[in-house]
Amino acid sequence: MPIPAKPVLLVSLIVALGTQPLYAADQVVSKPASAITTAKNAEALKNLPFSDRTDYDSVSRGLIAPFTGQIKNASGQLVWDIDAYSFLAREKPADTVNPSLWRLAQLNVHAGLFEVAPKIYQLRGMDLSNMTIIEGDDGLFIIDPLTVTETARAALDLYYQHRPKKPVVAVAYSHSHADHFGGVRGIIDEADVKAGKVKIYAPVGFMEHVVSENVFAGTAMSRRSQYQLGSLLPRNEQGQLEAGMGKTAPVNGSMTIIAPTDLISQTYETHKVAGFDVEFQLTPGTEAPAEMNFFLPQLRAVCMSENTTQMMHNILTPRGALVRDAKAWSEYIDASLARYGDKVDVMFVSHNWPTWGGERIRTLLADQRDMYAFLNDRTLHLINKGMTPTEVAQNMQKLPGDLDNKWYTRGYYGSLSHNSRAVYQRYLGFYDGNPANLDPLPPVEAGQHLVEALGGVEAVIKLMQAAIDKGDYRWAAQLGNNLVFAAPDNKDARNLQADALEQMGYQAENALWRNIYLTGAMELRNGVPQYEGSKAKPDLVKAMTPKMFFDYLAVRLDSEKAVGHDMVLNWVFEDLQQPYTLTLRNGVLTHRDGVKNDQAVLTVSMDKTTLDKISLRELDFPTAIKQGALKLDGDGKKLGELLSMLDSFSGQFNIVTP
Numbered sequence: 001m002p003i004p005a006k007p008v009l010l011v012s013l014i015v016a017l018g019t020q021p022l023y024a025a026d027q028v029v030s031k032p033a034s035a036i037t038t039a040k041n042a043e044a045l046k047n048l049p050f051s052d053r054t055d056y057d058s059v060s061r062g063l064i065a066p067f068t069g070q071i072k073n074a075s076g077q078l079v080w081d082i083d084a085y086s087f088l089a090r091e092k093p094a095d096t097v098n099p100s101l102w103r104l105a106q107l108n109v110h111a112g113l114f115e116v117a118p119k120i121y122q123l124r125g126m127d128l129s130n131m132t133i134i135e136g137d138d139g140l141f142i143i144d145p146l147t148v149t150e151t152a153r154a155a156l157d158l159y160y161q162h163r164p165k166k167p168v169v170a171v172a173y174s175h176s177h178a179d180h181f182g183g184v185r186g187i188i189d190e191a192d193v194k195a196g197k198v199k200i201y202a203p204v205g206f207m208e209h210v211v212s213e214n215v216f217a218g219t220a221m222s223r224r225s226q227y228q229l230g231s232l233l234p235r236n237e238q239g240q241l242e243a244g245m246g247k248t249a250p251v252n253g254s255m256t257i258i259a260p261t262d263l264i265s266q267t268y269e270t271h272k273v274a275g276f277d278v279e280f281q282l283t284p285g286t287e288a289p290a291e292m293n294f295f296l297p298q299l300r301a302v303c304m305s306e307n308t309t310q311m312m313h314n315i316l317t318p319r320g321a322l323v324r325d326a327k328a329w330s331e332y333i334d335a336s337l338a339r340y341g342d343k344v345d346v347m348f349v350s351h352n353w354p355t356w357g358g359e360r361i362r363t364l365l366a367d368q369r370d371m372y373a374f375l376n377d378r379t380l381h382l383i384n385k386g387m388t389p390t391e392v393a394q395n396m397q398k399l400p401g402d403l404d405n406k407w408y409t410r411g412y413y414g415s416l417s418h419n420s421r422a423v424y425q426r427y428l429g430f431y432d433g434n435p436a437n438l439d440p441l442p443p444v445e446a447g448q449h450l451v452e453a454l455g456g457v458e459a460v461i462k463l464m465q466a467a468i469d470k471g472d473y474r475w476a477a478q479l480g481n482n483l484v485f486a487a488p489d490n491k492d493a494r495n496l497q498a499d500a501l502e503q504m505g506y507q508a509e510n511a512l513w514r515n516i517y518l519t520g521a522m523e524l525r526n527g528v529p530q531y532e533g534s535k536a537k538p539d540l541v542k543a544m545t546p547k548m549f550f551d552y553l554a555v556r557l558d559s560e561k562a563v564g565h566d567m568v569l570n571w572v573f574e575d576l577q578q579p580y581t582l583t584l585r586n587g588v589l590t591h592r593d594g595v596k597n598d599q600a601v602l603t604v605s606m607d608k609t610t611l612d613k614i615s616l617r618e619l620d621f622p623t624a625i626k627q628g629a630l631k632l633d634g635d636g637k638k639l640g641e642l643l644s645m646l647d648s649f650s651g652q653f654n655i656v657t658p
Contacts, residue, residue: 136274139169148253152183244413318369
């Protein structure tokens, strides 16, 4: 079997970034808020402390220069457009938006350069995350250089227009999510890092988690991220207006990474950075598997990274990730409170806006500590009463005591419903203990049986319409989901399901839930948009270890095709002086690191840089062999045989239809 001339991309490395909306606003069919939705949203105005304007003062405090307009890449493509949210200038919330979410969306639209405190500046509203600049005597210390180089460079340019043009001498990645490192090449040169002119700090395990979180389930995570961020929705009152911790993710940008020079491995470590003492607090297993906070004693400031934001965070993100540890999260916040609470005058974070004043900071930290502890402990309490995940969620509609009336504990990003089910999953898994749910029918078959039992398609449509007329949108959507999976070609079914999801989106206080509901409604009406998807990111491909590469090959292997093709291959990376043995047996691909097998039918030898070029489609296997960059010793047909059994994953799979 010949080696494919243009093999499928070996590494499909997709990071959960935003995508350009594919429909113009006038192409997306949407309906107004129903009378029931309008009334429900109006009721929210009576139940929350909208007279408290503290956050409106905080979000504009210290403004030096506003940012307006767009950021584009070198090809002229749009990367960031804060002006798309100009409709939020109207004071009265639209009927199609929960007033609490409208308030947050108004706060997060503030963009520009802000002075947080003497020597501390933030660029906000120029990306999903914030870039913080600490001014030292000899240079700048930058925390979290945004998601892509274009926004990071624009942010630093805005800073330099109003502050002395000191060199960047240190960078810190607060944690292993792309919006906190991806713009690094927009603010520093890797040559300066290699020359020792710039240090990069990161928590231990950073590079491993950066790559692994975005590879193995990367295609599915990217598709689900389109729903979570509302990336494909128009920006307006009936579409996307917020992503909770910022407007959305940038599009069409260059996401990069430069490996850290200094890894923080102890719970508390103090380093001299840009002339300041910085105490790093390691907080693994909280908002990210590798994360850290920063305390600057001389500036009486603490950066809580993404461990405390101006809202409830996710224990499990809708896009997908490993379930986080709410208990550990609570305990790390308490440790920060105990260690820094009486030593700080300002607390800044990687999203949203800062908090000023020691008493207010201590109260926020204590409240968020209690919030995550409640999520863990109350869920376990209800679990031990025998409740299932959905029952637990239904019984956790409010936070206890004063917590429910604090703006910074509202469920704009995480939610009580989703988070309580995540805690259940962490302890007990997805199975709820009911034997009827051990082996449930898949959606199509279940839908067909239910629709038949209810009297057929037309009967279910009538039931759905009756539920919608009563404002019972959750039941309408549950009926509609079964109906659409049973009869996906029925336009009336899809449209009614879209109507139900849309009204649920309009009522949602949670920004991500709104985006998910409205994206589902859009795809039911318009179909799944054809989007090419994110391309592999060169820096992240290069950061993959051979072990990660082979692990991902095993994910991509079609076991049904592979059965009967048992083989053993040696794979040697000459520049790393590392051999690997790959064993294909029973349709399963495994590997052993650091060894060669004398019985292998083929040995593949190359440099890791050659593999990176092949993964990035800069080179193919036949050309690499012809150039001598790849050597085969043994039965070369076996390599082609293995490659032919690898699947390529389509990023735009169906979600709300079969």
